[in-house]
Amino acid sequence: MNQLVAPARSLDKSTTPGALFSTLSIPIAILVLVVIGSVASPSFLTVNNLTNVLNANSAVGLIALGMTFVMVSGGLADLSVPANVAMGALVTLGAQESMGTGLAALMGLLVASMGGVVNGILIGYLRINPIIATLGTGSVLLGLSQLLVGGGIVYAQPSALSTFVKSSILGIPVFIWIFIFVALILHPLLARTSFGRWSLAVGGNYQAAQASAVPVRFTKAAAFAMTGFLAGLCGVLLALSNGQARPIIGTGYEFVAITAVVIGGTSVFGGNGSVLRTVGGVLITALIGNLIILLGFPSQATGLITGAIVLGAVGIDAYFRRKAGRL
Amino acid sequence: MKNFDFALLGARAVQYRLVIMLVAVAVFGGLSLDDFLTVNTLQSVLDRATVVGFLALGLTPVLIAGQIDLSIGSMMSMAGITTIFMQPVIGNVPAAAAGVAVGILIGAVNALMVVVFKINSLVATLATLLIFASLALLLTNSYPLSSEDPIFGLPLTADFLWILTPRSAIFLIAAVLMFVWLKLTPTGRNLYAVGSDASAATSSGINANGYIAASFVLSGFFAGLAGMMQSLSTAAGSPVAGAVMLIPAITAVVIGGTRLEGGRGSSLATLGGVLALGALTTALEYNGVPSYTQAIYTGLLLILLISLDRIVSGHGGASSRAQRSVRVAPRNTPLPRRNA
Amino acid sequence: MIARRNILVASAAATLLFAVAGCTAADTDTASGDAGSVEGKSICYVTLANSHPYVTPANEGAQAAADAAGVELTIVSEEFSAQTGAEQLNSCVSRGVDGILLWPADENSYLPGLLKAEQAGIPVVAIDTRAGDESMELIKSFAGADKYDQGKISAQQLDGALDSTGGIVVIAGQAGNGTEIARSGGFLDELESMGSGLEILATVNADFDQQKALVASRDLITKFGDQIKGVYAQDDTMAKGFLQALEESGLDFVPVVVGINGEAGAFDNIREGKQFSTILQPPFRNGELAIETLIAVMKGETVPEMVPLENTIVDSSNVDDLEPAL
Structure with a gap:
C-alpha cells in the first residue's frame, strides 16, 4: 500500500523544478493575484474585501472539497452537482413548514446524499463511466x-437556523467557518487515513489497488456519496441564507468546483491530489471573480480568464512532470 | 439456465437497442397521436436532429480515440457568430467557410493542448469551453447577430427529396462517409487501436498522437458545420447557441453505443442515437410532456442502457481502461504518472 | 445596431421558399378560418420554459383559456434557447396545427420558421416578448407587457428617483439570455433617449441568481461604497441579493433599488423601504390573453397589432393594494 502511494509523495518532497512548481505554484498564484489587486484597487486590501473573497466561493467550495475525492480516486468528475444542490435546497424549504427547520435541513441533506449514493453505486459498483x-x-x-x-x-420561513447561517462569529461569516471546518476534516481524511490512502491507490492504479485488498468499489462509491452530501449541504445553506430557492440554484456549480480542484493541481487522472490544494484553487477562483469586478472588467470575461489560468497551470505542471519523468 | 436466457435476452436488447427504441417510439407515438406516423413528422425529426447530429458525429471519433471534447458547444457558437458576422464582409459562401474554419481552428487548439502540452482532454476542453463561450459573449456584447441576408440560409431547411431537407441530407451523407472511413479504411481502424490502448498502438507503429490530434480537429470541423448550418438556417448568430448542446450530443452518442472508454463506437450508431433521441423528444413534445419530465425519461434511459451494457458485457476493468486510454503517456516513461 | 429591412425582404424570402420547396409542403393545413367555432382545433405553444416563476403561471393561463374555448393545446418548451425554439416552431408548422403561440427567446432566430408558417397559412401570435421588426411583420399580434418596455420603465424610475444624477450599478441576468437582452436594451436605450445624467458605474451579470448577485454586490459595494446611488436589478431575486450584501456591509447609505417581476420578497422589501419599486405583470392573465388573441385570429377576426398587458409599477404608494405575482 505504501509503495503505491510513495511516488506521489516523493515527487512533492523532491527538489526537481517540477516538484518546486507544484509545491509553490498555488501560493505564488495567490500572491500574484493579491499584488495585482492591491496595486490596481485601493479597496482590495481591506478587511471587508478580503472577507468577501473568502466568502464568495465558500458554498460552492464545499462541493470542490468533495470533488477532490472524486478526482483523486479516478472518478473523473461529478456532473450531477447542480441537481443535488437543488434537491438539498428545495427539500429543506419544502419540508420546513411540516417538520421544522432543523429536521427539514437534515431531510435535504439526506435526499442529496441519496443522490450521491446512487452515483456511487452506478460508478463504484456497476463501474459505469462517471461522466455518463x-x-x-x-x-x-x-x-x-x-x-x-x-x-x-419556494420561500423560507424565518428561523433561528437561518439567522445563524447568515451571522458572523468573531467577525467571520458562518459560511467561511463551515468551509474551514469541512476542509479541516477532509484534508487529514485524504492525507492521513486509510481511506485517503485507498482513494489515492484506487485512482493511481485500480488493478494494483484491488490486488492489494483495497476496497476499490467502496472507496470510489464513497467519493461520490460524499460529493452528493456536500452538494446538499451547499444547497441547504444557500436556501437558508437566501430565504428562497428555485431549481436553478446550483446551475454551473459543477464546473466551478471542477475548475477549483483542477487549478489546485489535483490530477484528473486520479492518484494524487490534496484537499489543501483544492482550498487554494477555491481561493484563486474567488480572487479572479473579485478582481474582475474591482478592476471593472466585463463579467463575461470570467470564463476567458479562468480557462486561460487552467490551461496555463495544468500545462506547465504537465510539462515539468514529464521532464521529471524523463530524468 | 434461466439466468442464461436472461443474459442472452439482455445481450440482444443491447445489441438491437436502437431498433428497439425507434420501434418503441414509433408505436408509442402512433398510438398516442393521430398525426405522428406521417412523412411530415419524419422530415421534421430528421431536420431537427441535424444540428445535434453534427456535434454528435464530431464527438464520435474523439470518443473512439479515448478522449472527450466538452468544447463542442462553444465552438458551435463561435462558428455561428463568425458566419453571420462575415456574411456582409466577404459574401455568403466564404462566410460559411469562415465559420467552419473557426471550428477547425479551435479544434486545432484543443489538439495542441492535448497532444503537445499533454493536458488531459477533459481539463483542456473544459478550459476551451469556458474560454470560447466567454469570447463569443465578449465579441458580440452578448447580443445575437442578425443576418444581413436572411434568405440565403432558408433553403437549408426547405423540402428536399421526400423526407429530407438539404441539411439533413448532408448530415446523413456525412454519417455514412464517416462510417466508411472508420470501418473500411486502415486509418479508421487505427483510430480504434489508438482508443483501445494508445501505448500499444504506438509501439506497433501507429502515430497515436497524430490520430488523437486529428480527432479533435475533426470534432472542431463538425462543430463548425453545426454552428454554420444553425446560424444560416435561423438567420441569426447567437453567442449562446451552443451552450445547451453539449449534453444532448453526448447523450445521443452514448445511447448509440459509443463508449467513453475509447476503442468502441460507430458513426451509424451515433446516427441511430441521434434519431432515437430526436424521435423520442418529438413524440413527447407532441404529447405535451413538460421538458423536465422529458429530462427524467432521458436520464433514466441513459442510465438503463449503460447499466444494461455494463451488466451484459460482464467483466470489469473498464474504468482503468478509461484511464489508460485517456493517458497518452510518452513512450518509456518509467513510472507512469497521471498528470493533468 | 440590428439591421432593419423592410417587409419586401420577407415576402421575397417567402416566394423563394416556395420555389425551393418545390411545393410539396403542408397539404394538411386547415387554417382557412371558417368563422365561428374553433372547437377541436389545435394550437401549438412554443413556451420559454416549463419551470419558471413567471412562465409557468403564464402557461397555466394559456391552458385555461384553451380549455375554455375547447381548443387542443400542445405546450412545448424551448428552455430559454432560441435555437431549440426555432426548431420547435418548424416542427409545429410541419405538424400542420391551426395556430401557433410563440414566446420569442431572442429577436432574430424565428424568421425562417415564421416564413414557413406564413406559407402554410398558420397564424402566429407572440406572447410576452416581441421578436425583431421583420419577424413581427409575420406575427399577427403580440400579447404581453414586453420586457423591453420593462427596461424602459426601470430607467424612468431610477432617473426620476435620482433626479437624473449620480452613479448606478446594473445587475443583469444571464448574458445573451433573451430576457437579459430585452431588459438591458430597453434600459440603456431609454437612458440615452432621456438624456439622463445617470452614470453607470458597473454592469455585472448575475444570471438571475440570488447567490451570484450577492457575491457580486459585495464586491461592488466594496469598490464603490456610497457612490452607488441607484441599483437596476433585472429581477427581484437579484435585487434581494444586493440588499443582502448591503445589509452585511453595515454601511448606512440607502440607494434606490429597482427590480422587476413583482415577487413576494420584493413586496416586503418595498414595505420596509429597502427597495424603491418593482414591476408587476400578471403572468396567468398574460397566458390567457395570448390564447384569446390567437383564437380571435383563427376565427378570422381582426386583432390589434399589440394586445397590451399592463406593466404595473409597484412602489410604497400602492404596495398594500396589490398582490405579488409570484
Whole structure:
C-alpha cells in the first residue's frame, strides 16, 4: 500500500523544478493575484474585501472539497452537482413548514446524499463511466426537483437556523467557518487515513489497488456519496441564507468546483491530489471573480480568464512532470 | 439456465437497442397521436436532429480515440457568430467557410493542448469551453447577430427529396462517409487501436498522437458545420447557441453505443442515437410532456442502457481502461504518472 | 445596431421558399378560418420554459383559456434557447396545427420558421416578448407587457428617483439570455433617449441568481461604497441579493433599488423601504390573453397589432393594494 502511494509523495518532497512548481505554484498564484489587486484597487486590501473573497466561493467550495475525492480516486468528475444542490435546497424549504427547520435541513441533506449514493453505486459498483452516470442521474434529479415545485419559488420561513447561517462569529461569516471546518476534516481524511490512502491507490492504479485488498468499489462509491452530501449541504445553506430557492440554484456549480480542484493541481487522472490544494484553487477562483469586478472588467470575461489560468497551470505542471519523468 | 436466457435476452436488447427504441417510439407515438406516423413528422425529426447530429458525429471519433471534447458547444457558437458576422464582409459562401474554419481552428487548439502540452482532454476542453463561450459573449456584447441576408440560409431547411431537407441530407451523407472511413479504411481502424490502448498502438507503429490530434480537429470541423448550418438556417448568430448542446450530443452518442472508454463506437450508431433521441423528444413534445419530465425519461434511459451494457458485457476493468486510454503517456516513461 | 429591412425582404424570402420547396409542403393545413367555432382545433405553444416563476403561471393561463374555448393545446418548451425554439416552431408548422403561440427567446432566430408558417397559412401570435421588426411583420399580434418596455420603465424610475444624477450599478441576468437582452436594451436605450445624467458605474451579470448577485454586490459595494446611488436589478431575486450584501456591509447609505417581476420578497422589501419599486405583470392573465388573441385570429377576426398587458409599477404608494405575482 505504501509503495503505491510513495511516488506521489516523493515527487512533492523532491527538489526537481517540477516538484518546486507544484509545491509553490498555488501560493505564488495567490500572491500574484493579491499584488495585482492591491496595486490596481485601493479597496482590495481591506478587511471587508478580503472577507468577501473568502466568502464568495465558500458554498460552492464545499462541493470542490468533495470533488477532490472524486478526482483523486479516478472518478473523473461529478456532473450531477447542480441537481443535488437543488434537491438539498428545495427539500429543506419544502419540508420546513411540516417538520421544522432543523429536521427539514437534515431531510435535504439526506435526499442529496441519496443522490450521491446512487452515483456511487452506478460508478463504484456497476463501474459505469462517471461522466455518463452523473449526466443521467443529474438529468433525472433536476427533472424531479422541477416536477416537485413546478415553476415556483419556494420561500423560507424565518428561523433561528437561518439567522445563524447568515451571522458572523468573531467577525467571520458562518459560511467561511463551515468551509474551514469541512476542509479541516477532509484534508487529514485524504492525507492521513486509510481511506485517503485507498482513494489515492484506487485512482493511481485500480488493478494494483484491488490486488492489494483495497476496497476499490467502496472507496470510489464513497467519493461520490460524499460529493452528493456536500452538494446538499451547499444547497441547504444557500436556501437558508437566501430565504428562497428555485431549481436553478446550483446551475454551473459543477464546473466551478471542477475548475477549483483542477487549478489546485489535483490530477484528473486520479492518484494524487490534496484537499489543501483544492482550498487554494477555491481561493484563486474567488480572487479572479473579485478582481474582475474591482478592476471593472466585463463579467463575461470570467470564463476567458479562468480557462486561460487552467490551461496555463495544468500545462506547465504537465510539462515539468514529464521532464521529471524523463530524468 | 434461466439466468442464461436472461443474459442472452439482455445481450440482444443491447445489441438491437436502437431498433428497439425507434420501434418503441414509433408505436408509442402512433398510438398516442393521430398525426405522428406521417412523412411530415419524419422530415421534421430528421431536420431537427441535424444540428445535434453534427456535434454528435464530431464527438464520435474523439470518443473512439479515448478522449472527450466538452468544447463542442462553444465552438458551435463561435462558428455561428463568425458566419453571420462575415456574411456582409466577404459574401455568403466564404462566410460559411469562415465559420467552419473557426471550428477547425479551435479544434486545432484543443489538439495542441492535448497532444503537445499533454493536458488531459477533459481539463483542456473544459478550459476551451469556458474560454470560447466567454469570447463569443465578449465579441458580440452578448447580443445575437442578425443576418444581413436572411434568405440565403432558408433553403437549408426547405423540402428536399421526400423526407429530407438539404441539411439533413448532408448530415446523413456525412454519417455514412464517416462510417466508411472508420470501418473500411486502415486509418479508421487505427483510430480504434489508438482508443483501445494508445501505448500499444504506438509501439506497433501507429502515430497515436497524430490520430488523437486529428480527432479533435475533426470534432472542431463538425462543430463548425453545426454552428454554420444553425446560424444560416435561423438567420441569426447567437453567442449562446451552443451552450445547451453539449449534453444532448453526448447523450445521443452514448445511447448509440459509443463508449467513453475509447476503442468502441460507430458513426451509424451515433446516427441511430441521434434519431432515437430526436424521435423520442418529438413524440413527447407532441404529447405535451413538460421538458423536465422529458429530462427524467432521458436520464433514466441513459442510465438503463449503460447499466444494461455494463451488466451484459460482464467483466470489469473498464474504468482503468478509461484511464489508460485517456493517458497518452510518452513512450518509456518509467513510472507512469497521471498528470493533468 | 440590428439591421432593419423592410417587409419586401420577407415576402421575397417567402416566394423563394416556395420555389425551393418545390411545393410539396403542408397539404394538411386547415387554417382557412371558417368563422365561428374553433372547437377541436389545435394550437401549438412554443413556451420559454416549463419551470419558471413567471412562465409557468403564464402557461397555466394559456391552458385555461384553451380549455375554455375547447381548443387542443400542445405546450412545448424551448428552455430559454432560441435555437431549440426555432426548431420547435418548424416542427409545429410541419405538424400542420391551426395556430401557433410563440414566446420569442431572442429577436432574430424565428424568421425562417415564421416564413414557413406564413406559407402554410398558420397564424402566429407572440406572447410576452416581441421578436425583431421583420419577424413581427409575420406575427399577427403580440400579447404581453414586453420586457423591453420593462427596461424602459426601470430607467424612468431610477432617473426620476435620482433626479437624473449620480452613479448606478446594473445587475443583469444571464448574458445573451433573451430576457437579459430585452431588459438591458430597453434600459440603456431609454437612458440615452432621456438624456439622463445617470452614470453607470458597473454592469455585472448575475444570471438571475440570488447567490451570484450577492457575491457580486459585495464586491461592488466594496469598490464603490456610497457612490452607488441607484441599483437596476433585472429581477427581484437579484435585487434581494444586493440588499443582502448591503445589509452585511453595515454601511448606512440607502440607494434606490429597482427590480422587476413583482415577487413576494420584493413586496416586503418595498414595505420596509429597502427597495424603491418593482414591476408587476400578471403572468396567468398574460397566458390567457395570448390564447384569446390567437383564437380571435383563427376565427378570422381582426386583432390589434399589440394586445397590451399592463406593466404595473409597484412602489410604497400602492404596495398594500396589490398582490405579488409570484
